[in-house]
Amino acid sequence: MKVPRVGIIGIGQSEFKARRPDANYPELVREAVTIAMKDCKRELDEIEAVVYSLAPDALLGIGNAERLGVDAVGARNKRFMRINTGGSTGISSLAAAHSHIAAGACDLVLVAGADKVGECGDSQTILNKIWDPVYERPLPLGTITMLAMSAVRYMHKYGMTEEDMAAIVVKNRAHAALNPKAHLRTPTTIEEVMHSRMISWPIKLFDSCPQSSGGCAMVLASEQYIKDNKLDAVWITGVAHCTESYFIGDRMGNGYIADHADSQAMGEACQRAYKMAGVIDPTKQIDVAELYSPFSNTEFHAIEGAGLAKLGQAPGMLKDGHFKLGGPTPVNPSGGVLCTNAIAVTAMVRVAETALQVWGRAGGHQVKGAKRGIASGNGGDHQFFGAMVVEA
Amino acid sequence: MELMTRTENWNITYRHALGETASYFYAQIRDKQQIYGRRDAKSGRVLVPPRAFSDETLEPTKEWVPVGPEGTIECFTIVYEAFNNLPDPPYAFGYVLLKGADTAIGGYFKGIDLKDGAKAAKQLAVGTPVITRFAKERVGDALDFWFELQG
Numbered sequence: 001m002k003v004p005r006v007g008i009i010g011i012g013q014s015e016f017k018a019r020r021p022d023a024n025y026p027e028l029v030r031e032a033v034t035i036a037m038k039d040c041k042r043e044l045d046e047i048e049a050v051v052y053s054l055a056p057d058a059l060l061g062i063g064n065a066e067r068l069g070v071d072a073v074g075a076r077n078k079r080f081m082r083i084n085t086g087g088s089t090g091i092s093s094l095a096a097a098h099s100h101i102a103a104g105a106c107d108l109v110l111v112a113g114a115d116k117v118g119e120c121g122d123s124q125t126i127l128n129k130i131w132d133p134v135y136e137r138p139l140p141l142g143t144i145t146m147l148a149m150s151a152v153r154y155m156h157k158y159g160m161t162e163e164d165m166a167a168i169v170v171k172n173r174a175h176a177a178l179n180p181k182a183h184l185r186t187p188t189t190i191e192e193v194m195h196s197r198m199i200s201w202p203i204k205l206f207d208s209c210p211q212s213s214g215g216c217a218m219v220l221a222s223e224q225y226i227k228d229n230k231l232d233a234v235w236i237t238g239v240a241h242c243t244e245s246y247f248i249g250d251r252m253g254n255g256y257i258a259d260h261a262d263s264q265a266m267g268e269a270c271q272r273a274y275k276m277a278g279v280i281d282p283t284k285q286i287d288v289a290e291l292y293s294p295f296s297n298t299e300f301h302a303i304e305g306a307g308l309a310k311l312g313q314a315p316g317m318l319k320d321g322h323f324k325l326g327g328p329t330p331v332n333p334s335g336g337v338l339c340t341n342a343i344a345v346t347a348m349v350r351v352a353e354t355a356l357q358v359w360g361r362a363g364g365h366q367v368k369g370a371k372r373g374i375a376s377g378n379g380g381d382h383q384f385f386g387a388m389v390v391e392a
Numbered sequence: 393m394e395l396m397t398r399t400e401n402w403n404i405t406y407r408h409a410l411g412e413t414a415s416y417f418y419a420q421i422r423d424k425q426q427i428y429g430r431r432d433a434k435s436g437r438v439l440v441p442p443r444a445f446s447d448e449t450l451e452p453t454k455e456w457v458p459v460g461p462e463g464t465i466e467c468f469t470i471v472y473e474a475f476n477n478l479p480d481p482p483y484a485f486g487y488v489l490l491k492g493a494d495t496a497i498g499g500y501f502k503g504i505d506l507k508d509g510a511k512a513a514k515q516l517a518v519g520t521p522v523i524t525r526f527a528k529e530r531v532g533d534a535l536d537f538w539f540e541l542q543g
Contacts, residue, residue, distance in 0.1 A: 021395040061400055122476040133408040135441040138534040139485055139498045140471065140478045148469035149486060156518040201470040201509045245447040249496035252466040253489040255437060257448070260467065 003276070006101045007226045007233030008355045008390065010040025010219030016183040016212040016340040018118040025065060028114040029072035032215030032345075036110070040219045040231065048106040049079035053093035053113030053216070055086055055344040055379075058126040060116060073112045073217075086130070086379030087292065088241075089113070090216065090348025091386035097220045098239050107225040114215030115344035123211055123343075130381060132246070143294065144208065146248060146381055148200040151297035153252065153261035155202070158312030160300060162202050164319075166193035168296040169206050169338060171324050176335025178325070178364035183212045183340040193296075207296040209341040216345035218352055234359045236351075237372075238277030238389030242269035248381060263298075266376060266385040267305035273374070274307070277389035282307040287370040288357045289331045290350040292378045294341055303331055306374050306387075325365060333357065333365040347377025351388050358392040413444045416456070418532035425526040427537065429493050431455040437494040460490035461524035463539065467496075468516040470506055482506040488522055488539050499524075500538040515541065 012035030014020075020028055037044060050073045052066045062068065066082035069075075079100070083093040090113065097109040117123055124142040131141045154160050170190060176182035188206060196206040226233045244251070244258060244265040251260035258264035270282075279285045289306055293299035300314040308329050309317050317323065323331040332338070334353040337346055354373035356362040362370075370392075377386040410418065413430065420426045429440035430453035437448070438457045445452050468486030471478075484506055487496035502525070506512045522539040530536040 021397065058402065061402070124475045125477045128475075128478060133406070134410050134414045135534060136498055139500075140475075140483065141498070142475065142478070145469050145471060145485070149467040152467045152469065152486075152513075153518065197472070198509050199471070199473040201472070201513055203469075247441075247443075247447070247495065249440070249466070249487045249498060250447065252487060253496045254494040255435075256495075 004102050004104070005223040006098045006236045007221050007223060008218060008236065009221045009226060009231050009233045010036040010042065011352045011355060012036030012039060012217040013181050013349060013352060014214045015181050016214035016342055018183070018210065018213065020116065020213045025060060025062060025114060025116055026068045026072040028116065028213070028215045029069050029112055032114060032217040033073055033110065033112050036217035036219050042108065042219065044074035047074065047078065047108055047110045049100050049109045050075040051093045051097045051109065051111045052080065052082040053090045053111060053345055053348055054082050055084055055089045055115065056126060056130070058129065059120050059123060059343055061120060073110060079106070085384040087294070087343060088347045088377030088379035088384045088386045090345045091351055091375065091377035091388060092241065094218065094348060094351055094388065095239050095241065095386060098236055101220055101222045107222040109220045110217065111220065111348065112215070112217035113344045113348065115342035116213040117211040117341065117343055118213045144200045144203055147295045147298055148203045149248070150260050150301070150382065151202050153259065154297060154301060157259070157261045158315070160297065160315050162194065163190055164315040165202065165207055165296040166190045167318055168299045169193045171318065172332050172336050172338045175325060175333050175365055176339035179334045182335040183210050184335070185339070203295055203297070209294040209337050212340050212342040214342040214345070216348045216352055218348065234355050235391050236388055237391045238273035238279065238387070240269045240272030240276065241384070241386045242266070242272065243385070244383045246381065246383065261301065262311065263301040263305035266302060266378060267307070269385040269387040270306045270374060270376065273387040273389050277391070279389060282374065283329070286329060286372060286374050288333060288354060288367040288373040289329060290334060290336065290353045290373065290375045291331055292337055292347055292350055292376050293332070294337045296338060299331065299336070302376065306376065325367065330367045333362065333367055347386060350375040350377060351390065354390045358390055411444065413442050417442050421526070421536050422530040422532040426458055427460045427490060427524065429457045429459045431457050438492060439495050440490055440493040440497045457492060459492040462542070463488040463490040463522050463524065465516055465518055465520045465522055467518060468501060470509055470512055472509065484512065484516060486516070490524070502538050503540040
């Protein structure tokens with residue numbers, strides 16, 4: 001069966017900052033929507049459906065905040081649904097929008113959301129609550145400690161060092177300095193990262209993403225609509241998800257299927273997306289990658305999951321300059337999640353940035369000649385993974 | 393112009409049912425200082441903490457298997473940052489593969505000097521043997537036990 005092509009015609013990102021005291025939550029969503037609608041030169045009246053990108057309610061402090069969002073996205077009398085797969089929410093929302101169009105149900109779909117993580121004060125208090133109250137809640141688990149333990153296993157398995165982790169931060173901060181939308185834009189050095197305060201060994205302050213506030217919106221359209229209206233577009237040619245089971249302790253011990261060191265289910269999601277897009281060798285066919293990675297160490301297993309390096313080889317290739325702007329396969333030229341994390345839309349920004357790259361519209365952080373890219377999103381306790389291939 | 397804010401606080405109490413499997417698990421820890429897993433008949437793997445069904449074979453588990461008290465460290469972290477509503481730092485915790493188990497269970501690591509992170513991390517390296525210790529006063533909770541280095 002030939003899948004109808006779905007295009008991206010509009011992209012809107014607000015600037016991402018720690019706080020946005022000038023805009024409340026629906027106003028921030030509205031800001032991103034306005035930019036995206038202007039970008040594709042469409043009116044909100046034309047939008048047939050809205051997929052609303054909203055991660056755990058407590059990060060925002062508003063229960064089911066999609067209710068407030070309805071007005072911000074102009075969804076009255078339209079199809080509307082909220083998607084939440086934790087950190088991967090943004091890419092899951094895009095997958096739902098893609099399905100609306102690929103199924104022939106709609107021609108024009110808006111995906112939008114925002115987050116104000118900076119207002120919650122302490123996201124790890126909330127993220128501790130994603131653990132099962134029966135066995136694991138009494139432990140001080142959070143996303144930082146969970147991924148620090150992944151770092152420990154990756155170090156044990158492949159010999160990654162704290163300096164290798166710092167090199168990811170240096171690369172991504174240098175990229176973010178070129179991206180006016182990014183939250184952390186100050187370049188740094190290995191020494192500065194190594195001297196930043198220890199949070200959860202081996203993750204230090206500079207190895208960690210910020211708590212960002214900001215919004216993102218994208219407009220997707222059918223190929224027919226794009227042709228009829230003579231619009232410019234880039235194309236989603238591969239879309240896939242894959243899921244890991246819940247218990248972290250099952251990703252170690254004896255006879256496990258996936259190692260908590262690696263990102264096996266994310267790799268499966270990417271392979272499914274590549275298959276749909278006809279990508280056989282991502283090392284040769286992928287020009288740019290925007291991979292969800294909230295901590296420096298997780299970018300290594302994300303690179304490997306995306307098939308851009310063999311298991312355990314990403315740190316060495318990073319040292320050789322493989323993943324920086326100007327290298328063979330730039331990873332996170334926007335600065336990535338490490339420099340900007342407004343959780344509800346973070347995985348949408350990965351796709352938006354990939355789209356801008358293959359469109360040739362990424363500005364100062366443009367990857368020269370990029371025609372095909374991969375974007376990914378991670379959610380849950382390293383559990384829900386989405387991937388998209390975007391092409392010019 | 394002056395930009396204003398409002399402060400809100402969520403404070404909600406839940407009383408979660410543990411179910412039959414976890415209730416038995418915690419009663420054995422409280423009354424007998426013994427950790428149990430459940431064997432998945434199809435794969436033969438012993439799941440710790442015990443699950444009523446296997447997430448791998450999707451079959452109900454049928455047999456209780458005593459595990460530990462010896463084990464080996466599978467992963468760890470040492471937290472130096474204070475987070476609201478979480479313990480005062482520093483503290484170390486992680487996952488341990490208990491003797492007779494096939495999956496790892498989470499718990500604190502105690503009795504280790506955590507002042508120097510790099511030094512403590514070496515002591516907690518993956519594969520390090522540990523022993524389970526039980527609290528004198530046990531209430532039937534995941535904090536009734538923790539791990540210490542063997543020897």
